[in-house]
Amino acid sequence: MTAQIIDGKNFAVALREKVAEHTSYLKEKHNITPGLAVVLVGEDPASQVYVRSKGKQTIEAGMNSYEYKLSADTSETELLTLINQLNADTNVHGILVQLPLPEHLDEALVINAIDPAKDVDGFHISNAGLLATGQKAMVPCTPLGCLMMLREYCGSLSGLNAVVVGRSNIVGKPMAQLLLKESCTVTIAHSRTRNLPELVGGADIVVAAVGQPLFIKGEWIKPGATVIDVGINRIEQGDGMTRLVGDVDFETAREVAGAITPVPGGVGPMTIACLLANTVTACCRSYSLPEPQGLTV
Numbered sequence: 355m356t357a358q359i360i361d362g363k364n365f366a367v368a369l370r371e372k373v374a375e376h377t378s379y380l381k382e383k384h385n386i387t388p389g390l391a392v393v394l395v396g397e398d399p400a401s402q403v404y405v406r407s408k409g410k411q412t413i414e415a416g417m418n419s420y421e422y423k424l425s426a427d428t429s430e431t432e433l434l435t436l437i438n439q440l441n442a443d444t445n446v447h448g449i450l451v452q453l454p455l456p457e458h459l460d461e462a463l464v465i466n467a468i469d470p471a472k473d474v475d476g477f478h479i480s481n482a483g484l485l486a487t488g489q490k491a492m493v494p495c496t497p498l499g500c501l502m503m504l505r506e507y508c509g510s511l512s513g514l515n516a517v518v519v520g521r522s523n524i525v526g527k528p529m530a531q532l533l534l535k536e537s538c539t540v541t542i543a544h545s546r547t548r549n550l551p552e553l554v555g556g557a558d559i560v561v562a563a564v565g566q567p568l569f570i571k572g573e574w575i576k577p578g579a580t581v582i583d584v585g586i587n588r589i590e591q592g593d594g595m596t597r598l599v600g601d602v603d604f605e606t607a608r609e610v611a612g613a614i615t616p617v618p619g620g621v622g623p624m625t626i627a628c629l630l631a632n633t634v635t636a637c638c639r640s641y642s643l644p645e646p647q648g649l650t651v
Contacts (some may be wrong), residue, residue, distance in 0.1 A: 357581070360503055366623035367501070369649075370415055373630045376646040377416040380637065383522035388637035390448040390474065390630070391419035391440050395433065395459065396426035401452045408450075408626055410489040415630050420446060426456050433459065434467050441469040447640055448474035450634040471640060472630040484525065492632055493651060497606050499624025500561060500582045501536070501651060507613045508559070508580055511536040517603070519543045519570060520563030525584050529561050532651065534648050545569070562601035572606025581607055583613040584621050 380386045390412050394405045397418045405421065412419040416617050422436060428432075433451075440449050455461050470480040476494035484491035503512060516538040520526035526542060533540045545552055545564055554560055554574040560581045564572050567572060567587035585601030600617030608614050615621055631649040 357608040358431070358507070358613040359608075360580075360582075360613050360615045360620060362499075362503065362615055362620040362623045365503055366499075366627040367505065369627040369631060370411065370622070372646070372648050373417075373627070373634055374415045376634050376649065380634075380643075381416070384641065384643065386637065386641060387416070387418050387445075388448070388634050389420060389443075389446045390633045391420040391422065391443075391446045391452065393422045393424065393433070393436065393440075393449070393451045395424045395428050396450070398454070401454075405452055408629065411626055412633075413632060417630070417633060418445065426460075430459055430463070435462070435466060437467045441467075441472065447630075447637035448470065448472055450475050450629065454564055465645050472636055474629055474636055476525065476528065476632070482528070484519055485528055488535060491627075492636065493532065494524060494528045495628035495632060496525050496584060496621060497532055497624045497631070498651065499621060499626045500529060500584065502628075503615070503621075503624065504580060504582065505536075505558060511538050511559070514538050514558040515541075516559040516561065517541045517543055517557035518561045518563065519547075519550070519554070520561070520565065520584070522565075524561065525561075525563040529563065533561075534558070535651070550574075560602075564601050566601055566603070567599050568603040570602045571610075572588045572603055572610050575607050575610045577610055578612040579610075581611045582621060583615050583617050586617060587623065 380471050392405055392408055409419045409421055440446050449468050465477045466479055470478045473492050476492040481491040516533045518526050518530045521544045530540050530542050551574040556575050565586035567589050583600035583602040587599050588596045591597050635650045
């Protein structure tokens, strides 16, 4: 048996189409255009590429894109002043400060300065608390994308055993909360978990977000399980070139799993699509309009 490949690219295209449709509806029926503000501090090359991609896709969806590029030596006071201005700007419905920040800036302080209602990354402590207690929150983009794909490929998740390998605030913890909300039986594991192969082997759903290349082996996977690989790691090929791989040994896992996301082309494309979806959701909430179907959980 070879696993069905979960095509994140196609899924993201469909999600962005839904975002564009609802954006058009908001413009026509309510004269409202959702707006996303992205703040980039410094000149990290990967962050620059990511921010450009976000801006391009925001505009393609029909939304307003606001980009703020600040020098690497920007002070904390200057950054917080900009965030306060964006919090007060009624044309801005989503605010994202691109991470990582330069070392002299307090990441937690900056994230928590964003209005929780505009925190489309879902990293604010208030949104983390709301999600943990099962209340309406802005959901972090990567776990949101993972859940959307799981629902598509598994149908009802109720009663399934899920193992999340990874305990970060960005993916592991919120992913576990979302799966609990879907009535899964959830185990959070990590690189130091004892008997990890045995734990993974009992899971109907495996979400790999441990940040170690090819960490989860195919022989660990339960036959027919659904595997969501969040990892993005660059490794040497041996010919001086590098390639992207996930946290799962894809070649061995695909021979056992029922469905699996590739790297690249799996979870990655969903992250920006879900950022756009969160911006539309935040916009609707700010005007007390019905939330768009299929863009949130």
